[in-house]
Amino acid sequence: MIKRRLITYSVVFSGLFLPLWAYAKHEVEVILKDHLFYPAQIEVPAYKKIKLIIRNQDNTPEEFDSFDLNREKVIFANRVASIFIGPLQPGEYHFFGEYSPNTAQGVVIAVESKEEQP
Amino acid sequence: MNYKLFTFLGFTMMMHTVANADGMVVDKVYHPYVLPYEQEFEWRLLSRQIEDKNYLFQRIGYGKALSDTFAVEGYLIGQRDNSDDYGLHAYEIEARWQLVEQGQYWADWGALVEIEKQHQVDIWELTSGLIFEKEINRTSLTMNLFVVYEWGNTIDNELETEFRAQYRYRWLPQVQPSIELFIGEDFVGIGPGFMGLQRFDGQKQLKWEAGFITEVSHRGKDHSFRIALEYEF
Numbered sequence: 001m002i003k004r005r006l007i008t009y010s011v012v013f014s015g016l017f018l019p020l021w022a023y024a025k026h027e028v029e030v031i032l033k034d035h036l037f038y039p040a041q042i043e044v045p046a047y048k049k050i051k052l053i054i055r056n057q058d059n060t061p062e063e064f065d066s067f068d069l070n071r072e073k074v075i076f077a078n079r080v081a082s083i084f085i086g087p088l089q090p091g092e093y094h095f096f097g098e099y100s101p102n103t104a105q106g107v108v109i110a111v112e113s114k115e116e117q118p
Numbered sequence: 119m120n121y122k123l124f125t126f127l128g129f130t131m132m133m134h135t136v137a138n139a140d141g142m143v144v145d146k147v148y149h150p151y152v153l154p155y156e157q158e159f160e161w162r163l164l165s166r167q168i169e170d171k172n173y174l175f176q177r178i179g180y181g182k183a184l185s186d187t188f189a190v191e192g193y194l195i196g197q198r199d200n201s202d203d204y205g206l207h208a209y210e211i212e213a214r215w216q217l218v219e220q221g222q223y224w225a226d227w228g229a230l231v232e233i234e235k236q237h238q239v240d241i242w243e244l245t246s247g248l249i250f251e252k253e254i255n256r257t258s259l260t261m262n263l264f265v266v267y268e269w270g271n272t273i274d275n276e277l278e279t280e281f282r283a284q285y286r287y288r289w290l291p292q293v294q295p296s297i298e299l300f301i302g303e304d305f306v307g308i309g310p311g312f313m314g315l316q317r318f319d320g321q322k323q324l325k326w327e328a329g330f331i332t333e334v335s336h337r338g339k340d341h342s343f344r345i346a347l348e349y350e351f
Binding site: 049061072084085 | 153186219220222255288321
């Protein structure tokens with residue numbers, strides 16, 4: 001009985017792994033310097049998965065934080081981190097650096113075009 | 119679309135075959151994410167009311183991320199016994215792995231391993247399993263599937279399973295309502311829940327969650343109330 005259940009679970013979870021090739025095709029590079037994001041306003045296509053490449057040029061770590069984007073990610077000092085977001089509905093999604101919330105702020109703007117409608 | 123259909127059919131099939139470990143089925147639904155530098159203190163309470171008895175468990179824990187994808191947490195678990203005395207019931211060590219980058223693939227995955235030893239009794243429990251989370255616009259579906267092995271001189275050795283699920287609407291940081299499902303051999307429980315958090319300076323934040331789960335697979339009163347607080351720093 002247990003063996004049958006384990007086989008069932010294996011099949012189910014193997015199935016969930018199948019769509020792993022859905023990599024992000026759109027990349028946007030962001031610089032973090034002096035506790036500021038450059039650019040602070042990032043325009044991306046709606047309904048697409050986006051890879052944010054964040055280069056932290058400060059000598060301190062920062063934590064990218066966004067409830068709108070449902071992401072929390074530590075970016076180590078003088079390192080590069082990738083954050084995958086979306087697919088996003090058209091609109092604005094705010095983010096900030098948790099260690100410097102008053103300065104490190106930004107917004108992702110998902111823009112719809114006819115080609116990008118779902 | 120085929121993947122979604124396959125997933126739905128798969129989990130429907132799984133829900134009909136799942137069985138659970140002895141004891142309390144209702145517990146925390148784990149999420150597959152680890153943040154480096156993170157430390158936390160955690161307190162959980164579970165109150166299960168059946169016809170003529172109330173089971174009460176509490177646990178306190180301290181956890182720390184040891185890398186950007188791996189975290190460990192230790193717990194002391196208290197229980198009210200049959201004499202209505204409240205005391206130390208068990209100790210537990212838990213390890214969690216974040217297996218994939220959040221958002222990179224179709225869904226996010228994690229893994230968990232726990233080992234629990236009951237206090238002054240030779241009863242051990244090893245739990246291992248997978249943690250799944252899928253983001254769907256402003257909602258998140260989280261599922262846990264665990265295999266549990268129990269052994270010791272005072273119990274029969276056995277292999278069992280547990281399934282937990284939470285479908286959450288990320289409404290506000292402080293209030294994220296959900297529906298929770300817990301399935302076991304003699305237990306199918308469902309009910310409302312919520313979670314939320316309040317941020318303070320830096321990485322300091324207080325997270326809370328609660329759920330009220332009603333057993334629905336057989337007659338008789340069987341209600342569980344769970345609450346958890348985590349202070350992260």
